[in-house]
Amino acid sequence: MTDTKERIMDSSAELFRRQGYTGTGVKQIAAMASAPFGSLYHFFPGGKEQLGEEVIRWSGGLYLQLFATIAMQAPDPITAVGDFFSGAAETLRETDYADACPIATVALEVASTNDPLRKATAEVFDSWIDAASAYFVAGGIPHEQARELALSMLCLLEGAFIFSRAMRSTEPLEHAGACAVAAVRSALSHGS
Amino acid sequence: MTDTKERIMDSSAELFRRQGYTGTGVKQIAAMASAPFGSLYHFFPGGKEQLGEEVIRWSGGLYLQLFATIAMQAPDPITAVGDFFSGAAETLRETDYADACPIATVALEVASTNDPLRKATAEVFDSWIDAASAYFVAGGIPHEQARELALSMLCLLEGAFIFSRAMRSTEPLEHAGACAVAAVRSALSHGS
Numbered sequence: 001m002t003d004t005k006e007r008i009m010d011s012s013a014e015l016f017r018r019q020g021y022t023g024t025g026v027k028q029i030a031a032m033a034s035a036p037f038g039s040l041y042h043f044f045p046g047g048k049e050q051l052g053e054e055v056i057r058w059s060g061g062l063y064l065q066l067f068a069t070i071a072m073q074a075p076d077p078i079t080a081v082g083d084f085f086s087g088a089a090e091t092l093r094e095t096d097y098a099d100a101c102p103i104a105t106v107a108l109e110v111a112s113t114n115d116p117l118r119k120a121t122a123e124v125f126d127s128w129i130d131a132a133s134a135y136f137v138a139g140g141i142p143h144e145q146a147r148e149l150a151l152s153m154l155c156l157l158e159g160a161f162i163f164s165r166a167m168r169s170t171e172p173l174e175h176a177g178a179c180a181v182a183a184v185r186s187a188l189s190h191g192s
Numbered sequence: 193m194t195d196t197k198e199r200i201m202d203s204s205a206e207l208f209r210r211q212g213y214t215g216t217g218v219k220q221i222a223a224m225a226s227a228p229f230g231s232l233y234h235f236f237p238g239g240k241e242q243l244g245e246e247v248i249r250w251s252g253g254l255y256l257q258l259f260a261t262i263a264m265q266a267p268d269p270i271t272a273v274g275d276f277f278s279g280a281a282e283t284l285r286e287t288d289y290a291d292a293c294p295i296a297t298v299a300l301e302v303a304s305t306n307d308p309l310r311k312a313t314a315e316v317f318d319s320w321i322d323a324a325s326a327y328f329v330a331g332g333i334p335h336e337q338a339r340e341l342a343l344s345m346l347c348l349l350e351g352a353f354i355f356s357r358a359m360r361s362t363e364p365l366e367h368a369g370a371c372a373v374a375a376v377r378s379a380l381s382h383g384s
Contacts, residue, residue, distance in 0.1 A: 020301045022215035098304040104354055105300040109212045111357035112290040121358045151355065151364050152371035158354045159347030162296055165303035166313045172343050179344035179375055186374070 005043045007033040012055045018098045021052055021106040021117070052106065053120045059102035060124030064131055077139040081153060081184050085177025088157065089170040097168050100161035128154055141187045149187045153180045197235045199225040204247045210290045213244055213298040213309070244298065245312045251294035252316030256323055269331040273345060273376050277369025280349065281362040289360050292353035320346060333379045341379045345372045 001009070011032040015024040026048050030037045044051040067084060074080035091099055107121040132150035137143055156176040163172035193201070203224035207216040218240050222229045236243040259276060266272035283291055299313040324342035329335055348368040355364035 018304045020212060020214055022212055023301065023305065096304075105297075107354055107358045108297040108300060109215065112210045112288070113215070118358060118360075122360070125355055125358055148367040148370065151352075151367040152348065155348050155351030155355060155364060155368040155371075156344065157347075157351065159349065159351030160343075162299055162350045163317055163343065163347060166299045166310060166317055168310075168314070172347055175340040175343040176347040178340065179347075179371075182375070182378070183371055186378075 002043075004033070004035050004039050008035050008040060008043060008051070009055055009058055012051055013059045013102060014099075016052070016055060016106050017059075017100070017102050019105075021109050026051070049114070049116065052117050056103050056106060056117065056120040056124060060121075060127065063102050064128060067128070067131065071135055077136060077141075077184050077188065078181055080135075082177060082181050085157065085160075085173055085180060088161070089164070089173040089177070092161075092164055092173065093170060097165050100165055101158055104158055104161060125154075136184070136187070139188070145187050145190070149183055152183055156180045194235075196225070196227050196231050200227050200232055200235060200243070201247055201250055204243055205251045205294060206291075208244070208247060208298050209251075209292070209294050211297075213301050218243070241306070241308065244309050248295050248298060248309065248312040248316060252313075252319065255294050256320060259320070259323065263327055269328060269333075269376050269380065270373055272327075274369060274373050277349065277352075277365055277372060280353070281356070281365040281369075284353075284356055284362060284365065289357050292357055293350055296350055296353060317346075328376075328379070331380070337379050337382070341375055344375055348372045 008029060012024070012029050015029060015032065026040055027037065029035075029051070030040050040051070041047065044054070070084050070087060071077075071080040074083055088100070103121055103124055106117065107125075110117040110121065112118075129147065129150050132153060133143070133146045136146035136149050141149060156179055157173075160173040160176035164170055200221060204216070204221050207221060207224065218232055219229065221227075221243070222232050232243070233239065236246070262276050262279060263269075263272045266275055280292070295313050295316055298309065299317075302309040302313065304310075321339065321342050324345060325335070325338045328338035328341055333341060348371055349365075352365040352368035356362055
């Protein structure tokens with residue numbers, strides 16, 4: 001990726017995360033990225049929608065890498081899930097409750113209004129569910145239970161982001177994290 | 193509430209839920225409510241922001257009543273929580289995956305961009321957490337554990353709404369519901 005394109009993607013991702021897709025204009029993106037306005041249409045001939053789709057997939061991929069990194073460093077799934085939630089809480093505090101899920105705001109905005117963008121968010125979510133399921137299977141949890149656990153953990157995380165951002169408190173993330181850890185512990189004890 | 197005001201509130205709630213606050217214009221609201229454009233500013237002199245704040249509190253209150261009704265009809269907390277998630281899944285299917293949480297989309301849009309609206313969403317969330325906590329306490333769960341459980345259940349629900357809407361599937365709601373029921377069961381067995 002060229003420097004300019006990367007700056008445009010980066011700025012878009014941040015603006016979408018903080019204020020949503022609808023509320024973000026291409027002029028604001030170009031200004032934040034210090035990119036000439038025309039370069040935006042050079043890299044994204046389809047305009048804001050193409051940019052939106054690429055940013056959804058790109059940010060979704062980065063978030064997946066984040067989970068993989070945390071999982072790799074943790075000695076077991078219980079620690080990994082706990083670390084993931086406490087890392088998310090720390091990031092929220094550090095960013096004044098702005099940086100949570102990279103695509104949730106956009107996902108809710110577009111779910112009933114823009115099918116190409118909805119599909120992009122669904123594909124990102126599928127990739128997260130598959131990766132978390134595979135991780136839990138590798139940790140000794142039966143396949144079907146692993147998918148249920150992956151979905152529950154991700155729902156807890158996404159829901160907690162909504163409450164924590166609105167309430168400007170990490171309490172929801174802490175309780176949701178504890179609930180996710182308990183679910184992993186229970187699945188491990190049944191699977192073994 | 194006068195008929196016209198109620199139609200304006202109703203249409204706003206539906207549009208905010210489906211397409212968010214930012215993407216909804218006052219002209220679209222007036223048209224959907226079959227209300228003269230001027231009447232909107234008659235009832236809401238503060239314009240879209242005042243309307244947004246009133247709609248957030250009003251829809252949040254209606255959703256609270258829905259939970260209370262389901263809880264009252266259920267014989268115990270385990271059934272109540274299961275029924276709440278399966279009712280939510282049914283509504284999603286019936287509305288082509290549009291009608292989920294009345295305020296989540298707005299909550300994410302405004303969390304970092306509009307403090308009066310953020311506060312309104314936080315107060316609604318607080319009222320839900322308090323009501324669900326009180327319900328669990330009445331069902332025999334110790335107070336502190338009841339709050340954790342209430343928050344976890346609500347995070348599971350909100351997160352599942354994001355995944356179910358994006359993926360156009362009730363699978364996330366079903367697994368999140370099962371996880372919430374398991375958490376209630378575990379809290380009840382520890383509390384008794």
